[in-house]
Amino acid sequence: MSASASPAALPPPLRDEAGGLVTTTADPYGAPPVGGFHLSDVLITLRLRWMPLLAAFLVPAALGIGAGMMAGSRYVAESVLLVQVSRESTGAQDLTGFGQSVVSIEILKVSRSEMEILRSAEVLRAALRAAGPDRLFPGIPQVGGANLERGVEALGRALKTEPDTTSNILRVSLTMPSREAALRGLSAILDAYMARRAAIFTDESSRLLMTEVERYGTRIRGIEEQIRQVRTQYGVLDIAQEIALTSTRRDDLLQRENRTREQQAMTQAQLAAAESALAAQPRRVYASSEATNLVPNDESRNTLTRLLQDRQHMAAQYAPDYPGLRDLDQRIESLRTAIRESARNTYSTTREMRNPNLELLSSRVVTLKLEQESLERQLAELARQRGEAEARGEALLGADRQLRDLTRERDGLEAISRQLTAREAGTRIDEEARRASRPGIQVVQPPAAPLEGRSLKLVLMAGGIAFGLAAAGALGLLLALTRRIYATPEEAERGLRLPALAALGNLAPSLRDLRPVSGVEDLVSLICDTRINGRRPQLVQLVATGPNDGRDELGRALVLAMARRSPAADIALIDLQSDGRGHLSALGSQPLDVERIPGHVMVFSTVVENLWVSHQAMQSDLSNPRATREETETLLGRLREAFALVVVIGPDRSDNYAMRRLAAMVDANVMVVRGERTRGDQARAVRDWVLGSGGALLGFAYTGYRRILPGFVTRFL
Structure with a gap:
C-alpha cells in the first residue's frame, strides 16, 4: 500500500460534551483478548501462511499418488485348516488312571493357540529356508544373516490368519507379488508348521516329574531352615505362650495408665477450681471508714478572717460610702455564702487491706500444678512401656504368621511331592499313548490362489489426497491458534482492548519527498x-x-x-x-x-x-x-x-x-x-x-x- 492510501475503517473516537476527545483506558495488567476466536483469524492465517499449507497438502497427496502409481498387483493364496480337540489339547482320561478324567476347553482358545504357533518366527524361518528366499523375495538372495531376518519379517507381514468364531475352522492366507510365490510360500509355511507342532507336542513328562520331585525336596528343606531362623530371631520356643504373656503385660499397663489418667483428670479439676476461686477473690478487703463535713485543704474561713480584718482597718480610715469598702463587703458576703453551702456536704474515707485468702489459694495452685506435671511424666513412662509391649506383641504376631505360613507351605509341598512321586511311574505309559495318537490339525483345503490379482492404486491415491487435505486443515487451524502477531488493526484492537488511532501503510516514499500523509x-x-x-x-x-x-x-x-x-x-x-x-x-x-550541557x-x-x-x-x-x-x-x-x-x-x-x-x-x-x-x-x-x-x-x-x-x-x- 502506498503512503497516501487512506487508513482502514476504524470506530469513531469518543468525545466529551465540549467536543474534545475522551481517552480510553485499557484493561489492566494483561487481561486476555476479548472477542474469542474469529473466522477471519483463520482466513488471515491462510493468506499469510499459504506456502506451508500448500506444502502440507502436496506432500501427502504426492506420496499417495506416487505410491498408487508404483503399486502392483497382489496375489492371495489361501488354505483352510480344521482344528480338532485331541489328547494334546484336553485332559482326557489317561491310561495310568492318575490324570484328570474330563477337562472342558474352548475351541476358540485352541484355534488361537494354533494360530500363534503358525505365525511364530521359528516356523516362518524354516518355511523361508525351505522355499528359498530368492524365489519368494528376489531382493533377499542370501540364506543366512540379517537378510534372512528381514525375509522373516516380510513373510510375517504378508501372512494372515483368521480363526472362525462360530466353528473350528482356521483360515490362512499369504499375499505375494506373484501367484507362484504365494502358493509356494504358503505350502512351505504349512509344512514347517506341522513339523514344528509335532516337535512341540513331544511329551517327556517322566523326566520333568523326576526333576520336579527333586526341586520340591530342595524347597522343603529350605522352608524348614526358614522356620528355624524365625524362632531363633524372635527368641521363642512356644510362640502361643509368649503371645499370652505379652498380652497380659499390655493389659496391666493399660489399666495403670487409665488409673493415672483418672487421677490426672481429678487434679486438673481441682486446679481449675482453685484457679477459679483465686481469680474470684478480691485483691483488697474493707478495713475502716471515717466521715467529716470539712473539705481537705479548704482556706475559706481563713480568707474570711483576713477580709474582716481588712474591712475593720479600711472602715477606720475611709468613709462608709467608699467604693472599695462596698466591694469588700460584697466579697465578704460571697465568701460567707460559700462557707454555708460547703458546710452542708459530708465527706467519708474508707481504708482497705490485702485479702489473706490469696496466699492460701496461690500455694494450693502451685501444689496442684506440680502434681499435674508429675502425673504427665508418669503417663509418658506408662505409654512408653505400653508401646514396647505392643511392639513386642506385634512382632510375636508377625512371627506367628510367618511360622504358620511356612508350616502351611511345607505341608503343601510335602503333599505335592508325594503326588508327584506316585504319578512319575505311570507317566511313561501316557507318553507312549500321546505319541501314537492322531494329530489335532487337518488340512481341509490345500493352498489355492486366484488367477487374477488385486491392486490398491485408487485406494492409495484417494488416501494420499484425503490425508493431504486433513494435514493442511489441521496445520491451518494450528497456525491460526498459535499465531501471536497482529495482521489487521481489528485484531490489535481485540487483543489490546485499545482504540486504533491510525492505520498507516509504508511511510518511507512520502517521507523521502516530504509529502503529506492522510x-x-x-x-x-x-x-x-x-x-x-x-x-x-x-x-x-x-x-x-x-x-x-x-x-x-x-x-x-x-x-x-x-x-x-x-x-x-x-x-x-x-x-x-x-x-x-x-x-x-x-x-x-x-x-x-557545539558544547553540550549535561542532562539537557x-x-x-x-x-x-x-x-x-x-x-x-x-x-x-x-x-x-x-x-x-x-x-x-x-x-x-x-x-x-x-x-x-x-x-x-x-x-x-x-x-x-x-x-x-x-x-x-x-x-x-x-x-x-x-x-x-x-x-x-x-x-x-x-x-x-x-x-x-x-x-x-x-x-x-x-x-x-x-x-x-x-x-x-x-x-x-
Whole structure:
C-alpha cells in the first residue's frame, strides 16, 4: 500500500460534551483478548501462511499418488485348516488312571493357540529356508544373516490368519507379488508348521516329574531352615505362650495408665477450681471508714478572717460610702455564702487491706500444678512401656504368621511331592499313548490362489489426497491458534482492548519527498483535539512494542504534519533510540559541533522552518536512570515552554525505570504496533507497564498496514 492510501475503517473516537476527545483506558495488567476466536483469524492465517499449507497438502497427496502409481498387483493364496480337540489339547482320561478324567476347553482358545504357533518366527524361518528366499523375495538372495531376518519379517507381514468364531475352522492366507510365490510360500509355511507342532507336542513328562520331585525336596528343606531362623530371631520356643504373656503385660499397663489418667483428670479439676476461686477473690478487703463535713485543704474561713480584718482597718480610715469598702463587703458576703453551702456536704474515707485468702489459694495452685506435671511424666513412662509391649506383641504376631505360613507351605509341598512321586511311574505309559495318537490339525483345503490379482492404486491415491487435505486443515487451524502477531488493526484492537488511532501503510516514499500523509494528518488532528485534564497534550511519546515497528517514520511524519498545520509554532522531534542523525539527514540538516550541557536535550533546526530535531537525546535526563524526578520535570517543563508540540520516539527496550517514569510524566503515550510483526504478548506487556506506571495511553498507531483479505470477504465477515 502506498503512503497516501487512506487508513482502514476504524470506530469513531469518543468525545466529551465540549467536543474534545475522551481517552480510553485499557484493561489492566494483561487481561486476555476479548472477542474469542474469529473466522477471519483463520482466513488471515491462510493468506499469510499459504506456502506451508500448500506444502502440507502436496506432500501427502504426492506420496499417495506416487505410491498408487508404483503399486502392483497382489496375489492371495489361501488354505483352510480344521482344528480338532485331541489328547494334546484336553485332559482326557489317561491310561495310568492318575490324570484328570474330563477337562472342558474352548475351541476358540485352541484355534488361537494354533494360530500363534503358525505365525511364530521359528516356523516362518524354516518355511523361508525351505522355499528359498530368492524365489519368494528376489531382493533377499542370501540364506543366512540379517537378510534372512528381514525375509522373516516380510513373510510375517504378508501372512494372515483368521480363526472362525462360530466353528473350528482356521483360515490362512499369504499375499505375494506373484501367484507362484504365494502358493509356494504358503505350502512351505504349512509344512514347517506341522513339523514344528509335532516337535512341540513331544511329551517327556517322566523326566520333568523326576526333576520336579527333586526341586520340591530342595524347597522343603529350605522352608524348614526358614522356620528355624524365625524362632531363633524372635527368641521363642512356644510362640502361643509368649503371645499370652505379652498380652497380659499390655493389659496391666493399660489399666495403670487409665488409673493415672483418672487421677490426672481429678487434679486438673481441682486446679481449675482453685484457679477459679483465686481469680474470684478480691485483691483488697474493707478495713475502716471515717466521715467529716470539712473539705481537705479548704482556706475559706481563713480568707474570711483576713477580709474582716481588712474591712475593720479600711472602715477606720475611709468613709462608709467608699467604693472599695462596698466591694469588700460584697466579697465578704460571697465568701460567707460559700462557707454555708460547703458546710452542708459530708465527706467519708474508707481504708482497705490485702485479702489473706490469696496466699492460701496461690500455694494450693502451685501444689496442684506440680502434681499435674508429675502425673504427665508418669503417663509418658506408662505409654512408653505400653508401646514396647505392643511392639513386642506385634512382632510375636508377625512371627506367628510367618511360622504358620511356612508350616502351611511345607505341608503343601510335602503333599505335592508325594503326588508327584506316585504319578512319575505311570507317566511313561501316557507318553507312549500321546505319541501314537492322531494329530489335532487337518488340512481341509490345500493352498489355492486366484488367477487374477488385486491392486490398491485408487485406494492409495484417494488416501494420499484425503490425508493431504486433513494435514493442511489441521496445520491451518494450528497456525491460526498459535499465531501471536497482529495482521489487521481489528485484531490489535481485540487483543489490546485499545482504540486504533491510525492505520498507516509504508511511510518511507512520502517521507523521502516530504509529502503529506492522510492517515498521519488524521492522527495529528486527533492528538490536537484530545484533552487530558482539560488541556491539549504537548509531550507525546511513541512507545515501542518491538524493534523495527515504524516509530522513526511515524515520528518524522507526525512532526512534519504538525509543522505544516501550525507554521508559527515550533515543533520538536526527540529520538531516544538513535542519535538523530538519520532524521537530520532526511530533513536536510546535520548536527553541529557545539558544547553540550549535561542532562539537557540538544536540538538542531531543519529545512522546515519551525521543525527541530534532537541529537544524542539518549544522553539527556529523559532516559538517564540516575537523574532525579525533579530534574526530569524541569527538563520537560523547558520543552513545554520552548515548543508547541514535542514528539518523543521511545527506545526499543522501554522496561527500565527511567522510561516508566517518562511514560508517567509525558502528556500522552501512543503505542506503535507493526502489522504482521508485533507479537501480541509483547504488546500487551508494554500496554500494562505504561498503565501501571500511571501514564496516559491514548491508543495505538498501526503501521505497515496492507489489505490482506479481499473487500467482499471482509464485508461478508
